[in-house]
Amino acid sequence: MFNPDDIRKEFPILGRQVHGKPLVYLDNAATTQKPRCVIDAISEAYCTINANVHRGIHHLSQVATEQFEEARNKVRGFINAAHSHEVIFTRGTTESINLLATTLGNTLLHEGDEVIISTMEHHSNIVPWQMLRDRTGIAIKVIPLREDATLDVNAYRQMFTDRTRLVSLTHVSNVLGCTNPIKECIDIAHSHNVPVLIDGAQSTPHIKVDVQALDADFLAFSGHKVYAPTGIGVLYGKEKWLNRLQPYQGGGEMIQTVRFEHTTYNELPYKFEAGTPNYIGAIALGKAIDFVESIGIENIARHEHALTQYTLERLNEIEGIRILGKPDGSAVSFLVGDIHPADLGTLLDHLGIAIRTGHHCAQPLIDHLGIPGTVRASFALYNTKAEVDALIEGIKRVARMFA
Ligand code: C6P
Numbered sequence: 237m238f239n240p241d242d243i244r245k246e247f248p249i250l251g252r253q254v255h256g257k258p259l260v261y262l263d264n265a266a267t268t269q270k271p272r273c274v275i276d277a278i279s280e281a282y283c284t285i286n287a288n289v290h291r292g293i294h295h296l297s298q299v300a301t302e303q304f305e306e307a308r309n310k311v312r313g314f315i316n317a318a319h320s321h322e323v324i325f326t327r328g329t330t331e332s333i334n335l336l337a338t339t340l341g342n343t344l345l346h347e348g349d350e351v352i353i354s355t356m357e358h359h360s361n362i363v364p365w366q367m368l369r370d371r372t373g374i375a376i377k378v379i380p381l382r383e384d385a386t387l388d389v390n391a392y393r394q395m396f397t398d399r400t401r402l403v404s405l406t407h408v409s410n411v412l413g414c415t416n417p418i419k420e421c422i423d424i425a426h427s428h429n430v431p432v433l434i435d436g437a438q439s440t441p442h443i444k445v446d447v448q449a450l451d452a453d454f455l456a457f458s459g460h461k462v463y464a465p466t467g468i469g470v471l472y473g474k475e476k477w478l479n480r481l482q483p484y485q486g487g488g489e490m491i492q493t494v495r496f497e498h499t500t501y502n503e504l505p506y507k508f509e510a511g512t513p514n515y516i517g518a519i520a521l522g523k524a525i526d527f528v529e530s531i532g533i534e535n536i537a538r539h540e541h542a543l544t545q546y547t548l549e550r551l552n553e554i555e556g557i558r559i560l561g562k563p564d565g566s567a568v569s570f571l572v573g574d575i576h577p578a579d580l581g582t583l584l585d586h587l588g589i590a591i592r593t594g595h596h597c598a599q600p601l602i603d604h605l606g607i608p609g610t611v612r613a614s615f616a617l618y619n620t621k622a623e624v625d626a627l628i629e630g631i632k633r634v635a636r637m638f639a
Pocket of ligand 1: 330331406592
């Protein structure tokens with residue numbers, strides 16, 4: 237039985253107070269808290285098996301390498317990739333997208349080629365393509381939104397030309413909390429022989445993302461949003477695509493032979509993992525995946541969805557409430573009358589309630605909506621209805637102060 241009250245006991249930080257009040261942590265889209273098993277895995281790895289991976293003949297290095305590769309295989313299972321060598325460890329979603337943009341730009345994209353993104357992208361899925369545009373002369377095309385702030389799939393359908401080379405799209409918006417029809421978008425792109433990168437930063441922690449069922453060509457996500465530590469993330473790529481790309485960075489591990497005249501590169505995935513990887517982070521990510529799978533991603537999705545629905549219901553009690561878009565996942569963005577999001581966020585913080593305010597690293601979306609920013613509550617598996625009630629009472633209290 238899924239019981240958030242039991243699950244909370246696994247997260248030491250949830251027991252602390254902030255400004256003398258019990259912590260109500262509703263900023264999970266920014267980062268999730270860590271269960272004790274993940275925290276312990278980091279400590280245990282440093283205390284018992286720490287050694288550089290893929291380098292040493294000695295026992296510790298071999299055990300560390302085994303655990304590192306086991307973690308890669310856990311990630312493979314988590315996203316149902318066909319092969320573990322299709323899983324590249326990075327620092328997070330941002331580095332994964334930069335890796336792909338850089339290497340596509342060095343290899344397959346040329347002046348006049350087009351990359352399609354959407355109005356609701358995070359800066360991590362905008363700026364790397366702009367940098368590539370400035371370097372190579374590619375064009376960026378932006379999928380518009382409908383009146384209700386959902387993706388305009390009909391407009392998207394019309395955007396393909398014979399120069400379209402990639403679609404790079406967020407699965408779930410970090411601001412609007414809506415889930416894009418990613419399978420449909422992938423099918424449309426594939427009908428034009430165009431590959432798709434899914435920004436899975438906000439989907440992988442909350443819903444099953446099966447790269448084979450979706451037929452995704454690439455997927456980027458961050459460990460720290462899936463209960464793992466910071467500094468570890470993943471770029472998944474289909475073998476056939478990764479084999480066509482040149483390495484991202486040069487250094488140790490990504491080579492086969494190095495001579496001053498000529499260097500040959502390692503096989504997948506190592507070709508894209510120059511230097512000492514964050515193997516402790518990867519091992520801890522493996523532990524976090526074990527944790528999520530022991531609870532069941534479907535149970536997590538159901539629980540968070542119910543919390544979101546309950547939040548929407550209760551927010552509607554508040555005079556002047558404006559919900560942005562059509563949230564159907566684990567995050568809700570809103571505004572209350574004329575209260576500036578930063579003011580509301582600061583006052584809620586004094587009640588021990590952690591939410592995020594501002595543009596959420598999606599300035600073009602915020603500009604499109606014509607607002608100064610939003611207040612965002614975002615949920616994880618350990619959040620409860622009582623915490624939603626605390627949020628609503630907090631907002632009402634702030635609203636009374638501004639009345
Ligand atoms: N969004 C938020 O509070 P990194 O920083 O690399 O782990 O993730 C970047 C990123 C990429 N795409 C989407 C859709 C995201 O939501 C994020 C991170 C956080 O909304 C921090 S800005």
